[in-house]
Amino acid sequence: MQYRVCLGTAAALAAALCLHPVVRAQEPIRVTVNDVIVPVTVTDDKGRFVSNLEKSDFHLYDEGREQKISFFSHQQSQPIVIGFLLDQSNGMKIHWEKYKEAATELMLNLLPLEKKYSGYLITYGNEPELVADTNSDSEKMVEKLRKMKPGGGAALFDAIYMACTSRKTIKGEPYEPRRIVVVIGDGHDTSSKKTLKEVIEIAQRNLVTVYALSTVAFGFHTDSEDNLVQLTEQTGGRVVTPLNDVYKDISGYLSTPSDAGNYAITVGTGGYTAEVSSAIFRAIANLEGEITTQYVMRYTPDVAEKGSDRQFRRIRVAVNLQNVTVRYRNGYYPFGPPQ
Helix, strand or coil: CCEEEEECCCHHHHHEEEEEEEEECCCCCCCCCCCEEEEEEEECCCCCCCCCCHHHHHHEEEECCEEEEEEEEEECCEEEEEEEEEECCHCCCCCCHHHHHHHHHHHHHHHCCCCCEEEEEEEECEEEEEEEECCCCCCHHHHHCCCCCCCCCHHHHHHHHHHCCCCCCCCCCCCCCCCEEEEEECCCCCCCCCCCHHHHHHHHHHEEEEEEECCCCCCCCCCCCHHHHHHCCCCCCEEEECCCCCCCCCCCCCCCCCCCCCCCCCCCCCHHCCCHHHHHHHHHHHHHCCCCCCEEEEECCCCCCCCCCCCCCCEEEEECCCEEECCCCEEHHHCCCCC
């Protein structure tokens, strides 16, 4: 710390002179509403995170033109505000307790009662409901979750829209903390007023990255799964499917009827229950690892001031490595997200 002598004005001359400390502090990060944030995940050909890259390893393109990266970070445990969107439709009854445990685990691990981590809980049956507004107390959310039971239809798209528009925001969003949504469900929608196209746009406008923990089991694929794929791929997230491999080594699983509806490997043995639990918690670990260890870049694009707010601009990110997969949002709208 240094001090400087300052010559007073007429009002200050009465004190003859004054001493003021000059504090050398780090400059605060300044952003404009037109800054674009691009969280990026890089994995190798075995699905492992590549975590040793530098800013110089990345090339970021906006509509084909390379941009200057003004901010780059790869800190562990980055500040986030995360929405947990939990399917409460009839389709969740089979494995409800397992997925309730999964949601609980995610909440407690991603929101460790620190102010830089905030979250909220939205459930969706026939309609979405903001069960817990944005806060840092995961234990309160977990307590509300314990009392829930599934039933009814599924308004997934309306729940996404609610997450983007109808909750308390945290100062600094969407840059620091970043905005994350995790959907726990199978992707089907039977009750929404909004469309898939509308909610993808609102998520892109609000710079929200969507992840999904799919509840679809092996052999039960439906067209609804594509909803999760589109939501995640176009916002920079991904879908994990813990139950997809549970039965893959069970001979005759799909061709042999059973009174139990083929939901157990052998009724009463507990083997299936253990395998389901193991698969779900492996998926949770993968999601947690990705959400908290992404590369985060920001840049200010060259956008015409009078351009249309419907103009979608495409992003491409490349790295100086072979045989890797790079995941990021596929674009943005040039006018900043609502504050």
